[in-house]
Every structure is written in structure tokens, then in C-alpha cells.
Amino acid sequence: MNAMTKPDTMRSTIAAGHNLLPKPDLITVEEAKAMDVARLTDLFKTHLNPGQLHFMKLLGFHKIKIERAEGMYYIDQNGRKILDFFGGFGSLAFGHNHPKILEARKKFQEEKRQEIAIAFMSQYAAALAHNLAKCSPGELDMVFLGSSGSEAMEAAIKVAERAAGPKRPKIVYAENSFHGKTKGVLAITDGALYRADFKVTDNTVKVPFGDIDAIERAFRTDPEIGVIVLETIQGGGGIVQAPAEFWTKLRALCDQYGVLWVADEVQCGYGRSGRFYAFEHYGVVPDVTALAKSLGGGKAAVGAMIAKRDVYMKAYGTPKTAMIHAMATFGGIGEACVTAIEALNVLYDEHLIDNSAETGAYLLERLKAVQAKYPKIIKDVRGKGFMVGLEFHDFSQTLPMVLRPVVSVLDDKLKGSLSGFVGSLLLRDYDVLVAFTEYNRNVIRLEPPLICQREHVDRFVEALDSLLSRGIVTIVKDFVKSQMS
Ligand SMILES: Cc1ncc(COP(=O)(O)O)c(C=O)c1O
Numbered sequence: 001m002n003a004m005t006k007p008d009t010m011r012s013t014i015a016a017g018h019n020l021l022p023k024p025d026l027i028t029v030e031e032a033k034a035m036d037v038a039r040l041t042d043l044f045k046t047h048l049n050p051g052q053l054h055f056m057k058l059l060g061f062h063k064i065k066i067e068r069a070e071g072m073y074y075i076d077q078n079g080r081k082i083l084d085f086f087g088g089f090g091s092l093a094f095g096h097n098h099p100k101i102l103e104a105r106k107k108f109q110e111e112k113r114q115e116i117a118i119a120f121m122s123q124y125a126a127a128l129a130h131n132l133a134k135c136s137p138g139e140l141d142m143v144f145l146g147s148s149g150s151e152a153m154e155a156a157i158k159v160a161e162r163a164a165g166p167k168r169p170k171i172v173y174a175e176n177s178f179h180g181k182t183k184g185v186l187a188i189t190d191g192a193l194y195r196a197d198f199k200v201t202d203n204t205v206k207v208p209f210g211d212i213d214a215i216e217r218a219f220r221t222d223p224e225i226g227v228i229v230l231e232t233i234q235g236g237g238g239i240v241q242a243p244a245e246f247w248t249k250l251r252a253l254c255d256q257y258g259v260l261w262v263a264d265e266v267q268c269g270y271g272r273s274g275r276f277y278a279f280e281h282y283g284v285v286p287d288v289t290a291l292a293k294s295l296g297g298g299k300a301a302v303g304a305m306i307a308k309r310d311v312y313m314k315a316y317g318t319p320k321t322a323m324i325h326a327m328a329t330f331g332g333i334g335e336a337c338v339t340a341i342e343a344l345n346v347l348y349d350e351h352l353i354d355n356s357a358e359t360g361a362y363l364l365e366r367l368k369a370v371q372a373k374y375p376k377i378i379k380d381v382r383g384k385g386f387m388v389g390l391e392f393h394d395f396s397q398t399l400p401m402v403l404r405p406v407v408s409v410l411d412d413k414l415k416g417s418l419s420g421f422v423g424s425l426l427l428r429d430y431d432v433l434v435a436f437t438e439y440n441r442n443v444i445r446l447e448p449p450l451i452c453q454r455e456h457v458d459r460f461v462e463a464l465d466s467l468l469s470r471g472i473v474t475i476v477k478d479f480v481k482s483q484m485s
Contacts, residue, residue, distance in 0.1 A: 035065075036065070036077075037062075037063065037064075037065045037077065040065055041053065041062060058420070058424075058483070059420060059423060059424045059427070060424050060427060060428050060482055061427070064076045064077070064082075065077045069084075069096030069097060070095070070096050070097055071095040071096060071097075071449075071451065072084055072095050072096075072448065072449060072451065072452060072456050073096070074096070074433065080431055081431060082427070082431050082432070082433050083431060083432045083433065083456060083459060083460060083463075084096070084433050084448065084449065085432060085433060085434050085435075085446050085447070085448045085452075085456075085460050086433045086434055086435040086445075086447065086448075087386075087435075087447040087448050087449050088293070088298070088447075089235065089267060089293065089435060089445070089447060090235070090266075090267045090268075090270075090272050090293045090294060090387070090447045091293040091294055091296070091298060092294065092298045092449045093270060093271060093272070093293075093294035093297075093298070093343075093347065093352060093449060093450040093451075094294070094297055094298050094343060094346060094347075094352070094449060094450070094451060095298070095449035095451045096298060096449075097298070097299070098297065098298065098343075098346060098451075100342060100346050101297040101298070101299055101339055101342050101343055101346065102299070103342075104338055104339060104341075104342035105299060105300075105335055105338065105339055105342075108334065108335050108338045109335070113334050113335075113338075114334055115333050115334040115335060116329065116330075116333060116334075117327070117331070117332040117333065117334065117337075118329065122332050122334060122337065124332070124334050124337035124338050124341065125145055125327075125331075125332030125337050127337070127341055128143070128145065128302075128304075128332070128337045128340050128341050128344075129142075129143035129145070131340075131341060131344050132291070132304055132306055132344075133306070135276050135344065136276075136277070136289070136306050137277070137280060137285050138285035138308070139285075139308040139309055139310070140285065140286075140288075140289060140306045140307065140308055141306070141308075141309055142306070142307045142308070142309050142311075142312035142313075143304055143305070143306050143307075144159070144304065144305040144306075144307075144325070144327060144331070145302065145303070145304055145327055145331045145332040145337070146302075146303040146304070146305070146327065146328060146330075146331050147301040147302060147303055147328075147330050147331065147333075147336070148180070148292055148301060148303045149180055149266035149267075149290065149292030149293060149303050150179075150180030150181060150182040150185055150303075151180075151182070151292075151303050151328070152266065152290035152291065152292050152303030152304055152305045153179045153180050153185045153229075153264060153266065153290050153305075154180070154182055154184045154185055155290070155305035155325060156229070156262045156264070156288045156289070156290045156305045156307075157171060157184060157185065157188065157227065157229060157262060158184075158315070158325050159288055159305065159307050159311060159312060159315045159316070159325070160226070160227040160229075160260045160262050160287065160288050160307075160311065160315075161226065161227060162314065162315035162316070162321075162324070163260060163287075163307075163310075163311040163312075163314040163315045164226025164227050164259075164260055165226065167224070167226075168223070168224055168225060168226025168227075168258075168259075169203045169224060169226060170203050170204065170205055170222060170224045170225045170226060170227075171187075171188060171203060171204050171205070171225075171226070171227045171228070171229060172204070172205045172206075172207055172215065172218055172219075172225055172227070172228040172229070172259075173188035173189075173190065173204055173205075173206060173207075173228075173229050173230070174190065174206070174207060174208070174209040174210075174229075174230055174231070174234070175190055175206060175207070175208050175209055175237075176190055176209060176234055176236070176237030176238075176240065176439050176440075177189060177190045177209070177229075177230070177231060177234065177236075177237070177264075178190075178191060178194075178231070178234070178235060178236030178237070178438060178439075179229065179231070179264055179266075180266075181194050183198070183200070184201070186198060186200050187200035187201045187202075187203075187204050188204060188229050190206065190439075191236070191438060191439060193438070203224075205218050205222065205225060209230070209234055209237065209240060209242060210240075210241075210242030210243060210246050212246050212249045212250065212253070215228065215250065215253060216253055219253055219256075219257040219259055220257075225257075225259055226258075226259060226260060227259065227260045227261075227262060228250075228254065228259055228260070228261050228262065229262040229264060230250075230261070230262075230263060230264065231263075231264045231265075231266075231267065231268060232247075232263050232264070232265055232268050232269075232273075232277070232278035232279045233267075233268040233273060233278050233383075233384060233387055235267035235268065235387070235445070236267075236437065236438040236439055237437075237438075237439050237440065238389050238391065238437045238439060238440035238442075238443035238445075239382055239383045239387060239388060239389025239437075239443065239445060240382075240389075241382065241383075241384065244281070244282055247279060247282035247284045248282060248283070248284055250284070251284040251285075251286075254287070260287040260288065260311060261286040261287050261288075262286060262287065262288045262289070262290070263277070263278075263279050263286035263288070263289045263290075264289075264290055265277050265278060265279070265289050265290060265291055266290055266291060266292045266293055266303070267293060267387070267447075268384075268387055269289070269290075269291045270291055270293065270294045270295055270347075271294075271347055271352055271353035271356050271385070271450055272294070272356060272385055272386055272387045272447065272450070273356070273384040273385040273386075273387050274353065274354075274356045274357030274358075274360055274361075274384055274385030274386075275353065275357075275385075276353060277289065278384065278387075281384070287307065287308050287311050288305065288306070288307045288308070288311060289305075289306050289307075290303065290304065290305050290306070291303065291304045291306070292304070294343070294450075295340050295343070296336060296339055296340055296343070297339045297340060297342065297343030297346075298343075298449075299339050300335065300336035300339040300340065301330075301336060302336045302337070302339070302340045347450075350451070352450040352451060353450070355450055355451070355452070355453075356385040356386045356450045357385050359386070359452055359453060359454060359457060360383070360384065360385035360386040360387075360388065361385075362454055362457055363386070363388055363446065363448075363452075363457045363460075363461075364381060364382075364383060364388060366457060366458075366461045367381040367388065367390060367461065367464075368381050370461060370464060370465055370468070373465070373468075374468045376393065376398075377392060377393060377418065377468055377472060378390065378391070378392060378393070378468075379391045379392060379393045379442070383446075386446070386447060386448055386449075386450055386452060387445075387447055388445070388446040388447070389437070389443045389444070389445055389446070390443065390444045390446065391440070391442050391443045392417070392418035392419060392422070392442045392443075392444075393418075393442070394417065394442055395418060395472055398472070399472065399473070399476065400473060403473065403476055403477070417441040417442050418442065418472070418475070419436055419437070419441060419442055419443060419444050420436065420441070420479075421475050421476060421478075421479040422434075422444065422464075422467060422468075422475065423435075423436060423444060424479060424482065425467055425475060425478055425479060425482070426463055426464065426467060428482060429467065429478075430463035430466070430467065432459075432460055432463045432464075434446060435447060446460075448460075
């Protein structure tokens with residue numbers, strides 16, 4: 001802040017002649033918006049994540065600077081419209097910059113409403129909690145608000161652990177699970193990459209995802225188990241679903257052994273699967289659940305843990321226990337809550353969950369037809385609503401000998417995996433963005449905004465069909481060429 005712009009209050013308290021702190025060489029908002037790709041790359045490398053740039057370069061993402069984003073599209077520095085079938089791993093239910101959500105935020109700012117909800121009760125946090133309770137089945141009606149999926153999941157395992165009690169501290173989790181990267185949930189996130197060699201808590205028991213017998217065995221043989229945590233549809237694992245009957249059996253087992261079930265709906269929830277929560281497909285209700293991503297309307301960072309009242313009360317229900325895990329500084333922050341309140345209203349007013357079910361089924365059907373056309377390339381197409389996985393065959397053994405050395409100089413993650421090549425070329429040649437998958441490098445994840453229409457599906461499927469019609473050898477050659485340009 002320079003002397004010309006300092007507010008009145010400051011002017012009166014700073015003595016004349018006082019040496020004001022010099023302003024560091026700061027970038028302004030307008031300069032940030034206007035920076036070119038070279039400067040952006042330089043700053044990313046210098047101050048954010050130099051290693052990550054390697055992957056961006058591999059996929060050709062480093063040449064792009066997004067100027068604007070609207071609805072189903074990103075618009076880059078050259079005015080190119082990129083169709084978004086990535087959807088921020090499920091964070092963009094409303095697409096980019098939904099006008100009603102923007103309007104609610106603008107009004108909140110103009111009215112100079114309060115943000116931080118620590119000293120006084122917040123009408124915005126209270127209203128959002130009410131709305132979440134209304135969207136949730138059964139007795140899921142106590143809400144904790146935070147600002148990420150990881151934070152919501154931290155809150156979920158903490159409330160469950162306390163409600164289960166000190167004699168039952170063990171948590172069951174699944175193979176290929178992803179629940180976030182913060183230190184607590186890292187213990188139930190099954191990714192060697194993310195776990196690295198961090199010391200995580202060892203009160204955990206791992207079971208194969210969807211294996212009810214393994215869970216029954218664990219519950220029967222280990223009375224210290226008090227909690228089980230599962231994504232209802234595994235996202236990072238590659239859009240993996242358990243058989244429908246698994247969930248009713250799981251609910252029954254949890255009731256039988258008094259184990260609390262935490263459903264992680266951070267990625268598959270909020271309408272993505274064609275129901276508000278994915279577990280609603282199976283007519284069961286968990287004891288605790290968590291949402292984030294699209295909860296913030298694509299504009300704010302909001303995560304929520306929603307617990308059954310008795311679970312919550314056991315954990316934090318008295319004045320003595322109430323503050324053990326009360327909301328953090330930014331939990332329930334005003335504009336984020338208002339954004340989430342408006343977003344929930346839009347979700348129902350615009351029937352986006354119904355659209356997810358219907359247009360998602362259309363996407364799946366069209367992709368199945370593409371699979372039938374290229375059975376040697378596409379191994380599987382699966383999912384629910386707008387949470388779809390496209391799995392390619394591993395081609396490391398089928399690629400012609402002449403191309404193998406070329407591919408082998410590429411990054412380890414790309415060997416044998418068509419996802420990287422297809423994703424990169426879809427962007428380069430067809431202006432379409434898709435997502436990759438942490439644990440299964442052969443799977444492309446399709447999580448378009450829930451506003452996605454049939455015409456967008458058609459455009460995506462036609463792009464994919466056209467690319468695959470080149471055949472694996474040409475796709476690999478085209479990709480390798482793109483690395484050299
Ligand atoms: C199922 C699931 N749980 C938790 C998280 C963590 O959310 P966040 O990245 O907002 O911390 C994610 C993020 O991808 C997720 O997919």
C-alpha cells in the first residue's frame with residue numbers, strides 16, 4: 001500500500017516523517033491476468049512445482065494459458081474453446097462461472113456481509129447446514145464445514161473415531177482408495193506415491209474394495225475395529241463400483257458389529273452419479289459422509305462432513321467436547337457458504353441431477369458403441385451418471401517392435417498406457433480435455449459438468465472416435481512427434 005492510497009485511519013496514526021516500509025516487487029491483479037505463457041511457466045517452475053511441469057510438458061498442457069471459462073468450456077490465450085470433460089475431477093457440476101452463482105456472490109460482496117464465522121453465529125453457515133441436512137437421507141443432519149475434501153474426510157474419521165470410542169480405534173479402508181493427502185487421511189489413502197515414506201497412523205486394516213467376505217472376516221476377528229471408510233464409487237482407483245448387493249450387506253454387517261460406516265462422497269456425490277449421494281442407488285444410509293468439490297459451485301472452496309445426529313452427539317455433543325473439532329478459521333466462511341447455498345438451489349432448480357442420470361447414460365451408451373468399434377483398443381467402459389471411466393488395453397506387448405524403443409524413452413507413467421497419448425492428442429487436435437487416473441494409468445476419467453448436454457457428448461464421442469480411427473501406431477507416432485515440436 002503506498003502513501004497515496006492508505007486509508008484515513010492509518011494516515012492519522014502514522015507520524016509525519018515516519019519511514020514507511022518499502023513495497024516489495026509485487027505483481028498486481030491486472031498484471032497476473034495479463035502475464036504470458038513464458039512468464040507463467042517461469043513462475044510456476046520457480047515458486048510452485050518444478051517437477052509437475054515435467055508432466056505438463058509431456059501432455060502438452062504447458063503451452064496453454066486459460067483466459068476465461070464459461071459453461072462447458074475453457075478459453076485459452078488464442079481464443080480456442082476447450083470442451084471440459086475433466087470437470088476438475090468432479091468440482092464443476094455447474095460448469096464454469098454459472099451466472100446465478102456469480103450473481104449471488106456479487107450481491108453478497110456489494111452488501112458488505114460478514115465473512116468469518118468464529119465470534120458470532122453465521123446465518124450463512126446455519127442455512128447451508130440446514131440445506132445439506134435436507135439433501136441427505138435418514139438421520140444425516142449434523143454438519144461440519146471446511147474448505148476441502150481432505151478436511152471434510154479428516155472431520156469424518158475424527159467424528160467416527162470418537163463415536164466408536166477408545167476401545168475400538170481401528171479403521172478399515174479399501175485397496176486403491178483415495179481420501180485426500182493431509183496427514184490423517186493419508187493413513188487410509190492407498191497410494192504409494194502419496195504415502196511416500198511418511199509415518200502414518202497404523203490403526204488401519206486394508207481390505208479389497210467391494211469384498212464383503214474380507215470385511216466380515218475383519219469385523220469378526222478384530223473387535224478393535226470401530227470404523228470403515230469407503231468411497232461409494234472409487235475415483236482415483238479408476239471409476240470402480242462394488243456390486244449393488246455389497247452395500248446392503250455392508251450396512252447389515254456394520255449394524256451387527258456396531259461399526260460406523262463413513263461414505264466418502266467427495267468425488268461421486270453431489271449428483272455426479274445421478275443421485276445426490278451415490279449410496280442412494282443402493283437404498284442404504286451411512287453413519288457419516290463427506291462432500292466437497294462441486295459443493296462450492298465451482299467458485300468457492302467448501303467441504304462438508306455430514307453425520308448422523310447420535311454419532312455427532314457422542315463425539316462432540318457436550319459443552320466439554322463441543323470445541324474438540326469445531327470449525328477452523330475458514331470453516332463456514334460467508335461468501336463460500338452463500339455460494340454453496342445458491343449452488344444447491346441451482347442443482348435442483350435446473351434438474352442437474354436428473355440430467356446427470358439421463359445424459360450420463362447417453363454418454364455411456366455412446367462410449368459402449370465406440371468400444372464395440374475398437375475392441376482391441378478399449379477394454380472397458382463403466383460408470384454411473386457423469387462419473388465415467390474409459391479403460392484402454394495395456395499395449396506394451398502389442399506395439400510393433402520398431403516403436404517400442406521410442407516409447408521406452410518416455411516417462412514411466414506413459415509406457416504401455418494409451419491414456420496419456422489419447423488425452424494429450426484429444427487436447428491438441430480436438431480441443432477436448434479429459435482426466436487421467438492416479439492408480440490405473442490405463443483409465444481416462446470423464447467427469448463433465450452436470451450441465452453437459454447431448455450435443456457436448458456427441459462432440460466428445462466424435463472426437464474420440466476420430467482419434468482412435470488413426471490406430472494405435474499412428475496415435476503413438478503422433479504423440480511422439482508432438483513431444484519434439
Ligand atoms: C474421494 C475423494 N476423497 C477426498 C478427496 C480430497 O479432496 P481435496 O482434494 O479437496 O482435498 C478427493 C479428491 O480428489 C477424492 O476424490
